[in-house]
Amino acid sequence: MLDDGAPSKYGNDEVVKKCESITRAVGDDTGRNVMQGDSVKNSKPCCLSAITAEFQPLTDSSDIARAFLYKLEFGEIDKKNLSKVQKQKHCLVRFVTDYLGWICSEKWSYMKSLEWKFKNFRKQNIKLGQIHNRIPENVAWMQAGFEMFLEFIYDKYKVSLKRLKKYRKIFNSAIEKSINLQKEELHSKDEAKLFVDTINVMRASNKVSLSEIQEGKKNIASCSNNCIGYYDGIYIYLIWEAAYAKANEFLRKADDGFSLPKRELETKLIKKGYLIPAKDGRHKVKKTINGSRSGLMRFDREKFENNK
Structure with a gap:
């Protein structure tokens, strides 16, 4: 029992970290040691844990999914x-x-x-x-x-x-x-930011790649096995199914994942200004690359690569 865990409503304090550490350890069934009184890091409780708090103390989507949240209303007890x-x-x-x-x-x-x-x-x-x-x-x-x-x-x-x-x-x-x-x-x-952050991290670690489009009549671009899209001077064009699958797989290995269905994530990306839909409102735009025309997700390259 972690009683009266009262983090700030902004969640930027040590209490949040401790609550999430405990929830993750219990949720992963990795409990091996007896938890110390001050919840020292690496202590992994093997138990059914309960946390009471004035504000919801979990911020990570994976931790929230591990827990049962219940808000007690006045007069309920x-x-x-x-x-x-x-x-x-x-x-x-x-x-x-x-x-x-x-x-x-x-x-x-x-x-x-x-x-x-x-x-x-x-x-x-x-x-x-x-x-x-x-x-x-x-x-x-x-x-x-x-x-x-x-x-x-x-x-x-x-x-x-x-x-x-x-x-x-x-x-x-x-x-x-x-x-x-x-x-x-x-x-x-902010699932939109999570998606963009994940793709950028995967690109930096060479887990996925984007191929540069050589502007011309056929827009030549080579695409390797881990290629999930293309880029030019203004836009990033993602092969959506491949990019989404790779990002989700990467997050799941870290015990996380997208909480939104794919279509809702697309809508979030548009609202946040990352994804630029076609003029007719469709999420994918038609783009000719290597002489072949296909539907791709078009992102603002500067906003995507400098995700703030």
Whole structure:
């Protein structure tokens, strides 16, 4: 538990770095060491972590996709009931002990059941991948775990089916709220700048290349295996499918990726002034290169290469 992590609303402080470090470590399942009290770098907690904060403490799209965001509204917590439960300190210990005993009684059966539930929920959540590729799996694990919880309290404490239905409704509502908040947060990120930055980094490290157009009747340009487009004195012309795929692959290796669908990213690039569409409004422009005419994405070269 990281309690009262209160970064500035601009996110430019050490708290943000610590929150993101913890979230990334837990989300990557890389926990090996016990976390120290001051959250020293390289401490990788192996746990289910919870962070409370006045402002949303995660800024990186990959970290946001790893977490379940939930904004507590005024009056959402029944303080009297909470105080009553908090006084019964033995409840949590008893509950955890009972749950572990229940799991261990038929360990392999429950593990198979959990795996089956996870796979089933992941199939149902596949469309959530349009928000971010991490979300379908994360939500599926949460749903599978909650179903196991319902089975436990039904089996151990004989909770009525009516009450279980009520709990499931509350849970589904919370998950839906969290997903909507994730979507809102992820779509507010500057994906256009991320794309341009990624292409520039890949060019600098020779992972992709652009071929210079020799102006003339056929606009001669050679294109190697890692070529994703062309450039002249004013514009950069990207082979869009290849450029997008290369950039996304590069980001995914760094546990990141675009949260926007390709078409929405194109719109963002236009709004930010990077992408210059055709006169008829189409995102691609027709360009003849090496005697062949094809559709390419046309970018302002100066703005693209001096991305600020």
